[in-house]
Amino acid sequence: MPEQHLIDVGLATLSTFDHGPADARPLVCVASLGRGHGDFEPLADALQPHGLRLIAVDLRGIGDSSGPLDDGLTLHDLAADVAGVIASMRLATPVDVLGHAFGNRVVRMLATDRPDLVRSVTLVAAGGRATPVAEASAAFQRFLADYGLGERPASEQLADVKRAHFAAASSGEAWMTGWHVAASRSHSAASRATPVETWWEAGTAPLLVVQGLEDEIAPPANGRMLMEALGERVSLVELENAGHALLVEQPEAVATALAEFLAT
Numbered sequence: 001m002p003e004q005h006l007i008d009v010g011l012a013t014l015s016t017f018d019h020g021p022a023d024a025r026p027l028v029c030v031a032s033l034g035r036g037h038g039d040f041e042p043l044a045d046a047l048q049p050h051g052l053r054l055i056a057v058d059l060r061g062i063g064d065s066s067g068p069l070d071d072g073l074t075l076h077d078l079a080a081d082v083a084g085v086i087a088s089m090r091l092a093t094p095v096d097v098l099g100h101a102f103g104n105r106v107v108r109m110l111a112t113d114r115p116d117l118v119r120s121v122t123l124v125a126a127g128g129r130a131t132p133v134a135e136a137s138a139a140f141q142r143f144l145a146d147y148g149l150g151e152r153p154a155s156e157q158l159a160d161v162k163r164a165h166f167a168a169a170s171s172g173e174a175w176m177t178g179w180h181v182a183a184s185r186s187h188s189a190a191s192r193a194t195p196v197e198t199w200w201e202a203g204t205a206p207l208l209v210v211q212g213l214e215d216e217i218a219p220p221a222n223g224r225m226l227m228e229a230l231g232e233r234v235s236l237v238e239l240e241n242a243g244h245a246l247l248v249e250q251p252e253a254v255a256t257a258l259a260e261f262l263a264t
Contacts, residue, residue: 002018002019006084013067014081016038016056018055018142019056020047025096026053029103032245036058036180042251043251047255050255075199079112094116096121104125104126111205119205120207122208122261125166126209130220131214132216132218136163137217139164148179166249167249204233209234210238212250216244250259
C-alpha cells in the first residue's frame with residue numbers, strides 16, 4: 001500500500017501517495033482532470049521492477065487535498081503547489097515528472113516555471129492544440145453533469161464515459177467512479193486562464209509523449225505536433241487499443257516506454 005502524506009504548500013494542502021522505497025528514483029505524477037492518485041496504481045505496480053518510486057500528487061479539490069478553487073486560479077498556481085510538494089518532501093532535484101491528460105498541462109507549466117526542479121517530463125495523453133472530437137467531448141460533459149446524481153441509467157453513463165475516454169476494446173468500468181466534479185470545473189477554468197503557449201513546450205526538459213491511438217479527447221496529433229516542433233527533445237510512443245484513459249488500459253506498455261526513456 002502507498003504511504004499517504006498531507007503536505008502544506010502555502011495556500012493549499014496536498015495529499016500525496018508514495019509508492020516504492022525511499023532510495024528509489026522518484027517520479028512525481030499528476031492525474032487527469034477531476035481525477036486522483038488511484039489512476040496511477042496500475043502504473044506504480046508496473047514500475048516497481050524498474051526501480052522507480054511513483055509519487056502521485058492530488059491537486060487542490062481532489063480527495064483530501066484542499067485549497068482555494070476561485071476564479072483567479074491558473075496553471076501557474078497548480079504548478080507551484082506541485083513544486084511545494086517536491087521541496088517539502090526533500091526530493092533530490094531535479095526530478096522526473098509525469099502528467100496524465102490535464103495533469104500534463106500542470107507538469108509542463110512546472111517545467112516552464114521551475115526548470116531547476118525538473119529533469120524530464122512524461123506526457124501521457126498530451127493535449128492542448130489538436131481539437132478533441134466533438135462527440136467525445138459532448139459525452140464527457142453529459143457524464144460529468146449527471147455524475148453522482150443518478151438521474152440517468154448507469155448504462156447511459158457507462159456509454160458516455162467509454163465514448164469519451166476508452167478504446168473500443170475497453171469496458172470503461174474503471175472510470176465510472178473516482179471523479180471530483182467541482183475540482184474539474186475549477187481546474188478547467190485555470191487552464192482556460194493560462195495561454196497554451198506559456199506551457200506547451202514544457203521548458204527545455206527532455207519529453208516522453210505517450211499517446212493512445214484511439215484517444216479522441218487528446219488526439220494523437222498533439223504528440224506529433226510536439227515532435228515536429230521540438231525535434232530531438234521529444235520521444236514519441238503511440239499505443240494501439242488505447243484511448244484517453246490509457247493509464248488504466250495499457251499500464252504495462254506505458255511503464256515499459258517510461259523505463260526505457262528514463263534509462264537514457
